[in-house]
Amino acid sequence: MISPPFVSALAYIILFGRRGLITHGWLGLSVNPYGWHGIVILQVLGSISFATLMVLNSLGSIDLRHLLAAQDLGARPGAILRTVVLPLLRPTLLSVFFLLFTMNIADFGTPIVIGGNFKVLATEAYLQVISTPHLGKAAAISVLMLPSAIVAFYFYQKSFSRTDLTSVGVTSLKNDDYRFPLPRPLSIFLGSLVGLYFFIMLLKYGNIFLSTVANTSTGKIVLTDQYFKDLPLTFFKSFRASIALSALAGLIAPLLGILLSYYVHRRRLNYLKPVEFIASLPFIIPGTFYGLGYVAAFSHQPLMLRGTWLILGANMVFRQISVSNKAANSFFVTLDHRLEHAASDLGASKFRILGNVILPLTRPIFFTSFISVFTSSMTSMGAIAFIVSPGMNLASMELFGSVENGRYGVASVQAVMMIAVIALVNVIVLAIKNRKRVT
Template structure:
């Protein structure tokens, strides 16, 4: 018996070391490498390239900031509107909104750009076929619009989550005291949403800065820092310049990170409830405003996805579209093993990421280990770091001794795993917080070790959170491009890269097919895991 206990204790220490080491090596180290590359040439401190960039190409920074600010404003306003609309709607409408949000979240990020060209390009369905215009719609506003559309759903999810944490009695009280819907929204709901608004604004800002696929496809002439970093790697082979650009991009991201960390401590403290129905009546001017904004948004999403769907099933000949399955056949040539690979990588990222997240939560919140706080801080960094920054970091960090990982599947998997860790660790912490001290102490009381606590109580009780973690990591990895685009060798080609490739070559129809396939796969796997992890529990009770 004593031996087993001893082994369990060792296992415990081992787990802790693994967490410490892997976080430091696979997150902090690559980040530092990028800085090193940007500021040291041949081993000595040299900021010439950095200065050069700041002097000559400061316009790029301006472009990136412009786009980021605009996208942030638009998507925050729309996300809040849709959230409020959701609050006031009945169950059926809420279901539809949820479905649409989910759909946009499990799609690759540049799917919107695809449909944008289909709809608003020079020969776009809306601009040309309906309105007879021939516009040049490449440029800044196209990017802003498409980015916003892509970011709104995740923001919306955060908003509805926050709304569900508002005690419904507060809203009842306001109405009780005579407040009509407009006043309730103005006096109660929006003020209570302020911290949430800040968070989604920060997240959107950072994601916009990091996004290079959208500007690459529809930016035309308008270059952002993210695309320039991409070009530096891909066209000019200049990893120093790419590092420099990423370092400059990191500075606003760092500010955001600090503010975000401060604020995230204050929110999410209560349990989420099911949002009650009919909590507010559907009158008043504010309601009408949010309703129309929401409807416009939903409309955009619907025509976007319809156009992708249609694009997958049609081809144009002499300017007229006809229905065909040829696109699917064409796609087969592109995909072969890549989809399998995407799924495998995503599964690894999902499962390992979820487990790692729970472990961090356990060691931080329950065991209150000394340096876990710091580890958590580092683990959250990838959230605000641009994907390409992280990718370049991995190249720099692991191309040489003792790793030699460039060109392997390992580096790709590690990259996607750790990129999603911030979310997983936050979920893990929440899960740990929800387990009461009494339950944990009971295990010890009855003779169990710390390891038993982990195995028998923490993990089983965190099933819901494990699933959420998994779903996020799996989906994110299935749809990721940014961080892995520089890491992939022929043996590691994944579905999203093929899609990006194909869109860049203008084969939009094939791109649409791949998009649909990615969406279907992501949806299916998520549902499967949901059924396995969660449904089972429900049946037992």
């Protein structure tokens, strides 16, 4: 999840392309990796980690008493899995499906790199903006993606609201050492799938790291340091800009999301509900649609801001407010009102209650949201692709240019640099968060 865009496509081409290290170098084959099958494979692999985190959270929140009751009634593990666990996970699984549908329908990076002659709407919208002056045609194509995305998000919300059969209390699975034994054949089958997935991940990232110091285009491994020398000087400027803007977005977006949730759901300021809905729109609508809106609004006077720090930073912030807002909404549902009442009885103003009571309690949400926003901003493509300029570019777009031009070794170096920075920031922020929790 901390990988920059196109890493999977890059590894897929290097390993299994016409001159791939495995297909050509080891097997002597010339396989065409491009087409709809490549898109499906890469989007599935790219979605697994995100889906796993969502399912793990719901799985850990299942009330342990449901499983113990089924066991007391004599149910076997397979029957418990089929009649208790999976029905409880059904809303989450539907939520994951609809959310990933929304994310993948707006993905133009993977199809444009690995799709070949197979076209999707997101790719067509991007190409209309980049290669032709037909902004209206690109907008029309993006509008075609909007209804399906909204419908998917509606079912996502509906499914998510039906997760009340789980528990976050002391009887939830994540707070217990209970171990659920799977039937042996199923355990072997699922274990094999997990092992295969980890093998693919090791193969992918091992290949990316190897490709920074080796030329594999001939099907053989030839060590070289040429790719580091070939790094364009513009990448370092774009890399610094990405780090700075992503960190800024990571500080601002979580704070705005938490404040919006507090005033809407804690202070009950109903006139701010439309603001909360508007803040969630960038999370609902496809990135191409969102990016075209920026192009239309900020490419002309008096708001000629396209390709500036201001508009890129604003895009990252407003695109991610919904993440912390939704997390804060869940937090405020469980927060005891008596804390605020006690502070008010002691003479604290609403502003002091916010600063001294609410914000310190939401610190874990802030740190978690910072990680999410920083990572998403560093790896963002969608709307960003439409508002960068030659003088103000970002690392993800530089990486896209290298992959698109077939400079796979340079792209590998750029990808590894981005992964290293994102991982380092994640580790530092998690360490700060855990230290604060201990103290």
